Amino acid sequence: MRPLGGFFVLRTAGAAGRPLPTLAQVYGAEPPGVHGDALGSRVAAVARSLRAPEARVAASVAHQGLAARLWSVTLGCAARYGTVPDLDPRLLRWDPGASAPDDLWLTGVRPLPADAGTVADLVLHGHLAPLAAALRSRHRLAPGLLRGNAASALVASARQLDRWAGAHGRADAGARALALARELLAHPLLEGAGTGPLTAFRRRSCCLYYRVPGSGVCGDCCLARPPRPSPRAPSG
Structure with missing residues (x-):
């Protein structure tokens, strides 16, 4: 998957050179060791x-980064x-100290069907729901x-x-990726998160990235421009 870029790479365990936590440990489902x-x-x-x-x-940026890695790996293989x-x-082991994109290591390879139900179980229920719960227990994230x-x-x-499929004569792969994404967006855990077709998707929420110094709003943000800071109340 390397020709697609770093977000689509999935390493196999054994070459990391140091012990890494499993994502089950990261989410709190297993003791941290x-x-x-x-x-x-x-x-x-x-x-x-x-x-x-x-x-x-x-926390929001970290959440979206890991979500992007998990979706990229599953959709790319599918x-x-x-x-x-x-x-x-x-x-699945994870290196919390690595630079973006997140570094993932799989300890055993077992192929599963590439249907929307299986992918939803793997990514939405298996990872993104417990990750969201872990982050919300620490941070004010809606x-x-x-x-x-x-x-x-x-x-x-x-x-x-x-885009990759169109550039490499693999229209079939592109069609599968888009069809799978449409099905997944209709899942109860994602339904209503955005509007429009995939080519012009616009989310209904903001990831807060505009608060980073020197940044702006993302291309699919619900905001047309960064909000102005609220005026400070007079002290007295």
Whole structure:
């Protein structure tokens, strides 16, 4: 999957050179062991990299980054090979200290059907729901914001696959990626997160990235421009 870019790469375990936490440990479904607070470390690293003014901004960006990796891996395999790898959080290791895109290592390869139900179970129920719960327990993140992040990352992955497919004579792969994304956007955990066709998708929430110094709004943001800061109340 490397020709598609770093978001579509899935490594196999054994070459990392150091122990990494499983995503089950990151979400709190298993004891952290020697890894400590991997999720907190990731959010802190993103905050430092972006100079984010609030931890919840970094938490949102970290959430969307991991969501994009998980969608890219599953959609890429589904579109190109007709199967998806089992991404059980107990099998998938994650390097919280790596630069973007997130570094993922799979400890065992088991192919599964590439239908929307299987992909929803793997990504939405297996990863994004527990990840959202873990982040919301620490940061003031609205459920709609995280749902928008998940939908936005899904659409971006599908559109990247479609562009690659068009450039390499693989219209069939592009069509599979787009069809799968449409089905997944109708899932109850994503339904209503955005409007418009995939080519002009616009989310109903904002990921807060506009709060990062020197940034603006994303291309699919519900906001046309960054909001003006609220005036400070007079002190007295």
